[in-house]
Amino acid sequence: MTSPTNSSSALVRDQLIRALELDLVGPTPGLLAQLEAEGQSQEATELREELLDRPPNRWYQSGFLIPSETSLGDRADDAADDEFAGLDGQNLSAKRKSNANGDDTGASEGGPARRVFFPCSIGLSLLIPPATRLEITVHWASYKPTTPPEDSKADQAWSRESHAERITIPAESLAPSGPSAQAKPVPGSDGLMLRWHLRPAPVDQGYPTGAMAVSLFLTNERSFDGRSAEDRDRASAYQVQLDVACSKGFLQRRDPRAADLAMHANDWDHRVNNLHYRGDHEFAVGHNISVAPQINADGRCQKISTTWLPQATVEKVLPRVGELEAAGLVLSMPELDHLATNGAESVQMALRPLVSAYRDWIEQQREATNTPSKQQQATARELLQEASNQAQRIERGIEALEDEQVRTAFAIANRVMAAAARQRFGVMRGKNTDEVMPQWRPFQLAFLLMNLVGMAEPTDVDRGTIDLLFFPTGGGKTEAYLGLAAYTLVLRRLRHRGSIESAGMSVLMRYTLRLLTLDQLGRASTLICALELERRKNPKLLGQWPFEIGLWVGQSGTPNKLGHKGDNDDNSARSRVLAWSGGDNKPIPIDNCPWCGTELGKASLKDERPAVARGVFRLLPDTDQPKELRVCCRNRQCRFSGDSTLPLVAVDEMLYQRLPAFVIATVDKFAALPWVGATGKLFGRVSHAQPGKGFFGPSDGSDQAGGLLPQGLEPPDLIIQDELHLISGPLGSMAGLYESVIDELCARPVQTADGEQVMRPKIVASTATVRRASQQMRALFGRSAAPAVFPAPGPDRRDSFFSYTAPVHEAEGRIYLGVSAPGRNIKALMLRVGLALMSTAQKLYAQAEKERKARERQGEAKGSNPVDPYMTFLGYFNTIKELGITRRLLEEEVTSLLTTYDQRRRLNESSPRYARRKIANEPLELTSRVPTSEVSTTKARLELSFDNEKQRVDTALATNMISVGLDISRLGLMVMLGQPKTTAEYIQASSRVGRDDQRPGLVVVLLNPNRPRDRSHYERFSFWHSIFYRDVEATSVTPWSSRALQRGLPAITVALARHLNPELSWAKDAGNADAIDAVQEEVAQRLGDRARRSAPSKAISEQQGTDVRKRVMNLLDKWIRIARDKDSLLQYGREAGEVAPLLHTPLDPDLKELKAMEQEFLANWRLRDVEPTAALIRQRPDSEEDMN
Secondary structure (H helix, E strand, O other): OOOOOOOOHHHHHHHHHHHHHHHHOOOOHHHHHHHHHOOOHHHHHHHHOOEEOOOHHHHOOOOOEOOOOOOHHHOOOOOOOHHHHHHHOOOOOOOOOOOOOOOOOOOOOOOOOOOOOOOOEEEEEEEEOOOOOEEEEEEEEEEEEEOOOOOOOOOOEEEEEEEEEEEEEOHHHHOOOOOOEEEEEOOOOOOEEEEEEEEEOOHHHOOOOOOEEEEEEEEEOOOOOOOOHHHHHHHOEEEEEEEEEOOOOOOOEOOHHHHHOOOOOOOHHHHHHHHHOOOOOEOEEEEOOEEEEEEOOOOOEEEEEEEOOOEEEEOOEEEOOHHHHHOOOOOEHHHHHHHHHOOHHHHHHHHHHHHHHHHHHHHHHHHHOOOOOHHHHHHHHHHHHHHHHHHHHHHHHHHHOOOHHHHHHHHHHHHHHHHHHHHHHOHHHOOOHHHOOOEOOHHHHHHHHHOHHHHHOOOOHHHHOOEEEEOOOOOOHHHHHHHHHHHHHHHHHHHOOOOHHHOOOOEEEEEOOHHHHHHHHHHHHHHHHHHHHHHHHOHHHHOOOOOOEEEEOOOOOOOOOOOOOOOOOOOOHHHHHHHOOOOOOOOOOOOEOOOOOOEOOOOOOOOOOOOOOOOOEEEEOOOOOOOEEEEOEOOOOOOOEOOOOOOEEOOHHHHHHHOOOEEEEEHHHHHHOOOOHHHHHHHOOOOEEEOOOEEEOHHHHHHOOOEEOOOOOOOOOEEEEOOHHHOOHHHHHHHHHHHHHHHHHHOEEEEEOOEEEEEOOEEEEEEOOOOOHHHHHHHHHOOOOOOEEEOOOOOOOOEOOOEEEOOOOOOOOEEEEEEOOOOOOHHHHHHHHHHHHHHHHHHHHHHHHHHHHHHHHOOOOOOOOOOHHHOOEEEEEOOHHHHHHHHHHHHHHHHHHHOOHHHOOOOOOOOOOOOOOOOOOOOEEEOOOOOHHHHHHHHHHHOOOOOOOOOOOOEEEEOHHHHOOOOOOOOOEEEEEOOOOOHHHHHHHHOOOOOEOOEOOEEEEEOOOOOHHHHHHHHOHHHHHHOOOOOOOOOOOOOOOHHHHHHHHHHHHHHHHHHHOHHHOOHHHHHOHHHHHHHHHHHHHHHHHHHHHHOOOHHHHHHHHHHHHHHHHHHHHHHHHHHHHOOOOEEOOOOOOOOEEOOEOOOOOOHHHOOOOHHHOEOOOOOOOOOOOOOOOOOOOOOHHHHO
């Protein structure tokens, strides 16, 4: 193995791939050819003539063909493992059920109802033109028992002998008139047979007359004496490979989706995919093996090889920066701040090249798009028209900078985004801030500009347009919408001239998963810190009320209550603070100061002493009766140390009083809307303000205090829904119902020249993987205007003007490596993959460390270790069950085997290939069963370089929790056990590694041949990865379906009524029948209109709206009757004494005692509680007669 001298991480990655191939398959023809080409003839000779100390079937996991007459007992791995039997499809007695809910607690997918054996044949199917011949080269190796070398301690030895034979199949044998099934023995193979099956390619699908579909198979039909495993191994063929050549070129396999264009003429996604993937073609499909076609520069394919470890490179998407800067566009945040501060003309001149270059590109695309399909031409025109619309919106934004308020908000947004970038990429990494040059990516700046008008003019048409940021993972979507958030927050302060009316929640950002919420909390908190420091410099302009960020998540993440002495509440903020002693169990899920990056409780970034608990989480004014929980950084150089606490609010009670300007929430918290009256304050339902303390409203009952706010506060201006694709299924349907309440609470009338209009918040969504987004967003958000996908895709999917897909020679892409071993136990395969990767990485890491130290001794900069990205083994699993089994595998076997794996060595090798390694006994875990505080700590540790011996991470195991929200640039290696249930999850999860250009990713996918989807992806590995964005599944969101209404309509009806009418806000106002009656018509009308707007088609919109309106009226009638029956003594939940509650959870034991109409008012505390578990009670028979 060569040393990674002065190598990049990309070369290290190549070494890992080679090591894995040698460990699992052996010296394949391709690998030996590479070594020869690199001048490593000695190593190639050692491998070609290798001498093993055990039978090859025990040394290698895959790559061989056993004789077809092998007895059943020897056809599969004898190391069966009951724990993984279900994963292998071998638990034949158990009832198998697929679980596609995407939850990491789901069951493993079942396999087929029979075991899969070691292969005795491999093959591939391809298409050839008429009257052509095939040139086939068959490669294989044989192993024979031999005498071990004298200096060896081995008690046996197996020597390798390689073979290669060429076979020509003449055109006559491939003609339509010939036999459909034919065969030829492979010369010198003693029983290997080449078989092929023929059938005419269907002319009606566009293939030329006489073209043939050929399925080629290499089978091991050797006969052998004896029936032992050793006899089987001697008769097996190893490192088998087929090279198939066709001088005329193979025919492209027709995409079956292209044949039904007329049927899907109205399916916009289908049409766009048909245009974008018109140049991607498949030439072959493997059978029991994968294929690697060699495609020429002209797109023709004349040679196809089989491969046991298929590779696919997903190229990186890069921003188009150089060309635009050369055209005069200014992307620097500080410079844009300076230009905007000095006047409109200079900043407009700096930004106009963006529009002119965009329009030039649109014209070039119109001229360059050349496709014979009329439908593709029409689709291309529509795409470019949308691009023209977006160019116009960007231009309107630039012109809007004439307005002083807009320009000032734009300048400050650039200023604080630059300050946040300097902290994140400078201070937090121990660098000088002068080294950081904050600048926008072109699409980020364009996105901000195109929304300047919509945020400044509430009734502008852009305000009602939902913008979907659709960009590959790691492309910078977060900074795009954070820039818009900064502009929105500042603009509200400027609009109200810094008065108290400018306070309140202005930006609401929602997520579905804890990890994503935690990840975005860190970035957004840094921005809010920058805004708050800017406000302190100029309180006259930006107001006296501080900029704060709130975390509104479940109780497992943040406390709901502050608590007080003697309340015996272990989940209160007070209890959590007093229980924290400096460890990982922090009261709220924040490990580091969001401004300087110092770990909370420590004095600096380099402080290695244990964290000090005192003074970090402060209960104010005292610990017995706290009113606030504040967080302080102990780094004295930080701007948020001492009495200057961080602008962070993470306790629900405090959040409802402080009303932070920026709130990050999980969609689960929407379920609190009918239960907690104070949630209405987040939407501006307040009546009083008390400086320094917060805001009060009707939901506070008699506790209202402070100065009067006759108009209350404005509701949110901007709603951000990140990772839109996760809002689907039952969760998405319930979220869509509650979304209707949020949208109505955010709506407010404004007077215009055309009369009164309803102003609603701007909605921005983002994702990297979604299909049929328009239908999903209509169902979720109920906006009549068509959503806009930004950046608008062009006719070429590799070029959207703002970014382009970079070829590998320009930027290293992410490599996917497929591993499949039919007949092997999946546990054994995972074990061997882990051992090979971790021990090889250790060897390369140690070599690189020696070189770094040598450079340091010579006075040179030692640089980073190129192996660092691959030293952390990140495992990804579809279920917790699979993860748990692998966890025990790591703890019990991998840990011990790694300490001796350096002894795994061929008897004729001159140097060891592996290094012994000692790893931590307990792997870290990122799953739903891990407390939020531990998740936050694990994430922080994963970011640390492997140089940090105390905190570095050897192994981390994760489920779909990390499919979004794990943005750690140092991670470069992931091993996936099985294909995730959806393509979107596969893309999102695998994109967690290789996010840094200098640390390219390697994703090793262990594909289970017993699962049809895994097998299909393995056999089509390379081609499928080139088009897997096309295969992203459409999501289903049906908030107004009968089942969803049954579960959620009572909750949203109560929520909307409670927050629309101030006389219903307080807990005991639930019994105010007159107030319910007063708001009944309005609530029914609003929800009915919302249902009508959300309908998937006009044909059912009116009926859907009418039905919902009737159901809401009926529910409110029943509420009025219940209130009167209770003599107005009614509360919403159980928050105000012993008064009867209106709402009940579905599992409330008191339900059966209630009247029928009272049982209808069901509401969950969590949106995920959409399918309650059914308890099965088996009654024991009292007598033998009962048994009969």
